[in-house]
Amino acid sequence: MSAVFLGVRHHSPSCARLVERTIEELRPAQVLIEGPAEMNGRLDELLLGHELPVAVFSHYRDGQRSATSWAPLCDYSPEWVALRAGRAAGAEVRFIDLPAWHPAFAERTNRYADAEVRYAEATQRLCRHFAVDSSDALWDRLFEVEPDDGLAERLDAYFALVRGDAEADACDRARETYMATWVRAAVAKAGDRPVLVVTGGFHQPALRALTGSGGQSAAGGDGWERGADGWPKVPAPPDGAMAGSFLVPYSFRQLDAFAGYQSGMPSPGYYQQVWEAGPEAAADGLLRVVVERLRARGFPVSTADLIAARSLAQGLTALRGHPRPARIDVLDGLAGALITDDLNRPLPWTSRGTLTPGAHPAVVEMVAACSGERTGQLHPRTPTPPLVHDVAAQLAALALDGGPEASYRLDLTDATDLERSRVLHRLRVLRIPGHGRTAGPEHGIDPVFTERWEAQSFSGREAALVEAGAYGATLSEAAAATLTERTQDAAAGADGLARALFDAVLCGMDGCSEQLLGELAAGVGELKDAGSLGDILSTALGLWRHDRVFGVAHGPLLAAVIDGATGRLLWLLEGARGASGVDFPRLRAVVAVRDALLHAPELLSVPRETAAAIAWRISGDPETPIDLRGAAFGLHRNLTQAPDTSGDPAEAVRTVVTAGTDALGDWLAGLFALAREEVTGAVRNKGGNERGGGAESLIDVLDSLVCALPDNEFLSGLPALRQAFAFFPPRERDRIAGRLLERRGVRGSSRSLLRTTEDPLLIARARSLEESVSRLLARYELGATL
Template sequence: MSAVFLGVRHHSPACARLVERTVAELRPAQVLIEGPAEMNGRLDELLLGHELPVAVFSHYRDGERSATSWAPLCDYSPEWVALRAGRAAGAQVRFIDLPAWHPAFAERTNRYADAEARYAEATERLCRRFAVDSSDALWDRLFEVEPDGGLAERLDAYFALVRGDAEADAGDRARESYMAAWVRAAVEAVGDRPVLVVTGGFHQPALRALTASGARDGTDGAGWERGADGWPVVPAPPDGAMAGSFLVPYSFRKLDAFAGYQSGMPSPGYYQQVWEAGPEAAADGLLRVVVERLRARKYPVSTSDLIAARSLAEGLTALRGHPSPARIDVLDGLAGALITDDLDRPLPWTGRGTLAAGAHPAVVEMVAACGGDRTGRLHPQTPAPPLVHDVAAQLAGLALDGGPEATYRLDLTDATDLERSRVLHRLRVLGVPGQVRTAGPTHGVDPVFTERWEARSVLGREAALVEAGAYGATLAEAAAVALTERARSGTAEADGAAEALFDAVLCGTGGLSEQLLEELSSCVRELQVTGPLGEILATALGLWRHDRVFGMARGPLLAAVIDGATEQLLWLLEGARGSSGVDFPRLRAVVAVRDAVLHAPELLSVTHEVAAGIARRIAEDPQAPIDVRGAAFGLARSLGRVPGGPGASGDPARVVRTVARAGADALGDWLAGLFALARDEVTGAAGGDDGCGTDDAAESLVDVLDGLVSALSDEEFLSGLPALRQAFTFFPPRERDRIAARLLERRGVRGSSRSLLRTTADPLLIARARALEESVSRLLARYELDAAP
């Protein structure tokens, strides 16, 4: 007897009922199911008695590629029903698809991601033919609300049509040839007894053709090796790779297309009711739940609104020719009765995708009611990866299992509290919920030595721990691998590289931190954005110089990061081009370079002289951004390599006068760069000789700036004031006071310099008022109206 093929849609109640009925009628000897073949030795684990939904979580990692994948199952998944009903009927049940790590699943995180995008043209034609808006509405119209009679034939015709217009990719072709090998082996093994094959409908036409044409020798005809037992060999991961599969709890929210799920039916809560009680009861339940949710949120819904919604749903069901109410009939009825506002976007169930922000409150509650809030639960005897047991032991041993109301205040200078902190941070970087840090150090040189952690919702904790087991068997190993992958994938934009570095320090990943830091050191030499690269350098340098808590001070592990970041920043800064404006992250990067050259020269391949030479070239480059030129001038003076005699190229007074010719805006931006690196040039904090051959250079620079600003016209002053104010924000109050005192002294005015700094009005407003007064005075003088009567 040949195989019986059932093409199904994943997570379809109608297909699940068809599978259950076919197993009961056919009494097959073998039930073959689209699913991970590596789980065949663990099917008893799947049938332990879990509360669905659950998923088979698979992971893979080698030196070049890492991947994770989920194969979700709920009560009305045809694959689950085939597994359960097949076992109950005494059949041999097997999964027949390739392992999730196989290259056939590259770029795919969901085994049951339907191929709807590949046969969109066919479904669009059918949608037009049946006057429906989406493939989901089409499916309901053709299968979910129709009587079960003739369902198998309708499914065959549907999938033959849509597959006929679509070409499978290389991954699907490999999967289909492998599944066909299992079908041929099963048919050979059972003789005249029936074999039932349950797969996604997209694969069914190809499997029929491949099974009919396949070879009957020692292979399957497509290169898949058979074992001694006659069944296809399950491919093994390459040597040196890590791969595995475990069961994890899943949730209706993760299954819902409106939350981004890639496969099968949307609205899992609604279809759970369809599976359990039928479409009529599901429609009544949805009406009731939506009204209850809206009323609980103080959204006005009257009894007449409920009656109107029910009447509209019944009318739409009849108008559309549905023998039973479909999901869209109920939703459209609710929308027509409850929404009186104009909507700026289509109703979400007319298409597929996540619910957009700003959706109408009634729409939000309808989608939530359809989705449901069920979360699966694994049987207590379900095997778990070693990480789960390691975490449980560590939390118990460090008294971190205090329950949902626990709060932990940790002293990072205490060895025990530091280890507790590291455990909590490792869980954090792995994305395991349960504890949230509400206070603590935020960067490598933050003078904070305490942390506070508070309990949060543990929803999803069990699944997160199992999934984190893909990174390693122990918590320290898993956190280190996760951070390394984060650094490897995120440093192209450098958005999170500095955070990854500091997280590694907080996690205290020990010897494994070397792998992460090596990854960062190789990546920093390729980064093209100065701001984030400067953050990496500042974080690494701060830890190398000052850390007395985390054990990183003067350690060798940060040296490569500091060296690579310094060299790359100097290269980026010399090549920078741009117009006016101040880039504060870039200026902080120049500060980090200065600190590295001054305080960690033994770590750098760039010498003190080379860094100073680069700074001088940038300062004199007219094509460089004006703020970078000012910062480079300050960097060169900080390194003591600028000839600074009066009139020399490094004389601040001469350079300021040259920059001022470009306007007050340019002067303010250049000063911002200078002050970010060398405020002592103005305040004279260093006192006397500035180390570059110029006596009292700081005071003379104040004089020069005062003279330049005083000579500005009112219009020029107003134009340049924002840039000048921005530049002087680098000075703390005490240094501003010293500048104010110098200005009073220049004018021979006696009084408190602090009074100049305590104005309650906006300086821009004062300047505009002064300009207005002078404009009025000029008008009065023009018309000779300024003379006293």
């Protein structure tokens, strides 16, 4: 006997009925189905008695690639009907497609995404011929509302046409040669009994050709290895890779093309009714549900509107030549009767794609009614990955299994509450529904020591836990793998890396994942913005030095980040170029480098002497922004405390002032951001008495330079000078004011110089104006008349 090929559209009620009838009439020895071959030893799991829809979730992870994919099944999926009816008919049932971890699926998240875009040209011609708007309307016109007589022949002609206009890529060719190997093996084993092959229609013409005339071609020669039983072997994941497949609950919302599903039929709730009761009952049910939903949301729908919608739907069905109402007939009838406003966009069922924001409320409810609310449920005996059991055990041990109504207030200084916090954060980074944090520390040095977690929707929790099992067998391992993946995302940038770092701290990841440590260090080594990288370094260093809450002080997680960030920042700073002005984030980055060199030198690959030499080069580079030159001068001073002339800030100021008062202010801003006490504080001699050394002389030199400035230059440079001295806290400003009074031999309170009734800049400008007026009056000898 030969193989019988049924090309189907995934999740099509008419195709599902055809599969069921064919199995009943043919009574095949073998039923081969497009599906993950690695599940062949576990088909009994699929038939435990789940409430559909469910999906086979597959995952793969190695050092270079990670992938996840789903093979969803609902009551009217032809693959599900083939599995169920084939078993009932006594046939041997097998999935024959490559496992999801095979490279052929590297670019797919949905096994059944046969993607009509591959044969769009053919369907567009057919749409024009049959005067329909979309491929979904075309499918309904040709297959869902027509009588079942001749359905197989129409499907063969349709798929031969669309495949003839489309070219399979290398991935599809690999899948098809593998499936053809299974077909040949089944034919050889079936003897004189038939073999039924149920695959997506796109693959059907190729499988017929690959298996020869009538499906009987010589075995072998296809490159796929066979086992001792004659069946093709299932390709195994590479050594060291982690891969597996599990059943997960699925929902109609996930199946719906309006929510972004890539293949199959849109409006799964509607087609569930078509499968169960037929097109006429589905049309009546949709009219009723839409009206009920609209009325529940306060949308005025009268009985007359319902009658009008029904009449319009019946009229469109007849006008379009449909023997039974199609989905678009009902939807267009509802739209015509219920929407009286002008629409600024086409109705969504005239094309494929997601429902766009701003859609008319009635349209939104129509789409929701077609989608349906059903969510699948797995049988209690369904095997689950180890992570599910680990999470359940941890939640029970820490009294976090209070259910959807529970909320938690945690004291992070308490060891038990800290562990509870870590478990909840690990679930959060894995995106497991259940609880959300509403209060708590926002960054590594935020002085907040309590957290509040409130109950949120638990919808989808079971599926999310199973899918998270792709990241590891335990909650800690899975969270670490998720955070590692986030650090590998180059598009996340500095903000994403900073969040990943803090999430690692919150999850208690210190020292538990060498790969996470390596990726964090590598991530900071690739950032290009000095300011953002400086924030990361500052936070990491603060936690490494002072943390007493999260338990990461002096731990390897932060050490790797501190070392990588410091080396990267020194490289970025030496190559910095730019316009004038003060870049405060960059100055904070230099401060962070200084603090790392002074307080954590044992962590760093860059010796202190090397960093000092880099700072000195930056400070003398005329191409470097002037504020960064001042900061580098201060950094060099921090690291060397050099008393020689080359490190004398007073001499440096005399050089910088030749570039203008604005440049002087910007240079001082950089200097004061790094070194205030070092360059303005009193210097003591060996006897402990203060002396006016190089550090003290900086104030004297600045005072002399500023007093000698012409009024216009002083006023021009005053904003930059004020900005520079804003780095000093009040006590240090008071000390500087006292030094200025002392230089002038004036007795009095230095604090009076720091208190003004108006903006000092305004006062300086007013004084300059008064002096100009006085000079002008004196020139014309008008002063005595006033």
